[in-house]
Amino acid sequence: MAKLISSGTVSLDGFMADPEGNYDWSIPGDDVLAYLTWRERSVGTHLYGRRMYEEMMEWETADQNPGQDQLTIDFARTWQAADKIVYSTTLVSAPTARTEIKRTFDLREIQQMKATLDQDIVISGPCLAEFAIRAGLVDEYQLYVSPVAVGGGLRFFPAGTRVHLTLMEQHRFEDGVVFLRYATAP
Numbered sequence: 001m002a003k004l005i006s007s008g009t010v011s012l013d014g015f016m017a018d019p020e021g022n023y024d025w026s027i028p029g030d031d032v033l034a035y036l037t038w039r040e041r042s043v044g045t046h047l048y049g050r051r052m053y054e055e056m057m058e059w060e061t062a063d064q065n066p067g068q069d070q071l072t073i074d075f076a077r078t079w080q081a082a083d084k085i086v087y088s089t090t091l092v093s094a095p096t097a098r099t100e101i102k103r104t105f106d107l108r109e110i111q112q113m114k115a116t117l118d119q120d121i122v123i124s125g126p127c128l129a130e131f132a133i134r135a136g137l138v139d140e141y142q143l144y145v146s147p148v149a150v151g152g153g154l155r156f157f158p159a160g161t162r163v164h165l166t167l168m169e170q171h172r173f174e175d176g177v178v179f180l181r182y183a184t185a186p
Helices: 029-041 049-058 072-080 107-116 124-134
Strands: 004-011 016-019 043-049 085-089 099-102 120-124 138-146 165-172 177-182
Touching: 004 124, 004 177, 029 072, 029 138, 043 049, 043 124, 072 085, 099 177, 107 120, 107 124
Parallel strands: 004 120, 004 138, 043 085, 043 120, 085 099
Antiparallel strands: 004 016, 138 177, 165 177
16 A cells, blocks of 8 residues: 655745746755655655646656766666656646646545555645645645745645644764654544
8 A cells, every 4th residue: 555745845944936936945955865865755645736847857867967976877777767657737738758637636536546555645735735635635744844944935734724744764864964754643
């Protein structure tokens, strides 16, 4: 049985982007990227909304760019190896391999995926994840907390929700980023 994991880089005050939509503070350093790549190897499927997918599409060919460092190549190949489902009403086709476009996010379909898939499912982006969080479908949260407060913007957790969590793992990086892994508490 697969776990549904909501994952992302957040500011210390819980935002994935600042009020202007900037998230340049979330670009991972080398040690964070290596750790993220290691964690991503257990992921079989990524669930994206259109905007998050468009941000991630660069990884389809990042390993082919001349002079690319090994960390980037490793992450790109790990990302390429996973299936991707993009929920969009506007995309007609996907330019990346192993990618399916769906028009609607169906919570029953997510439950079925959790019950039948062997590898974990990661839902990325707070707009799409909100549906799964509010429905209580997220089993685990993986947060890369950056040492910056942005004062507002796009929240990781939807406003007005309460989620009880149990800390499962933590890891501190030299640049001040802290990885926190929580299971959803019963």
